[in-house]
Amino acid sequence: MNEAVLKSKIMRRVKVTYYLKQVINPFTFKLGALIAAAFIFGSLVHVAAVFSNLSTISVVDIVGLYNFSTYAFMNTEIWVQVVMVASLLVAFGLLRDMVRKIRFGTFNLLHA
Numbered sequence: 001m002n003e004a005v006l007k008s009k010i011m012r013r014v015k016v017t018y019y020l021k022q023v024i025n026p027f028t029f030k031l032g033a034l035i036a037a038a039f040i041f042g043s044l045v046h047v048a049a050v051f052s053n054l055s056t057i058s059v060v061d062i063v064g065l066y067n068f069s070t071y072a073f074m075n076t077e078i079w080v081q082v083v084m085v086a087s088l089l090v091a092f093g094l095l096r097d098m099v100r101k102i103r104f105g106t107f108n109l110l111h112a
Contacts, residue, residue: 030094037087044080 041047050072057064073081 027094027097030090030097034087034090034094037083037090041080041083041087044077044083 053072054068057068059065073084
């Protein structure tokens with residue numbers, strides 16, 4: 001492959017990335033991914049039962065809350081664990097983006 005062909009392929013990828021970022025806002029994409037993960041989580045887990053079990057623990061009992069959360073996470077199916085970890089990663093990414101935009105004064109809720 002000569003240099004001109006390689007340059008052409010690289011520039012095509014750069015242009016595709018540029019146009020995708022113009023059409024699909026990364027913040028909006030992450031927010032959509034988080035909402036989709038919440039729906040998937042809701043279909044995999046009986047959320048009402050989790051909150052029912054969680055209500056037996058006192059709010060100030062940090063150790064009990066930690067033990068409950070750890071036991072619940074470790075004893076779920078692998079797909080629930082994958083969705084939870086993916087949700088946390090996307091949520092931290094959203095939070096990081098928002099903090100950066102607020103810090104630099106460019107945060108606008110309509111055009112995040």
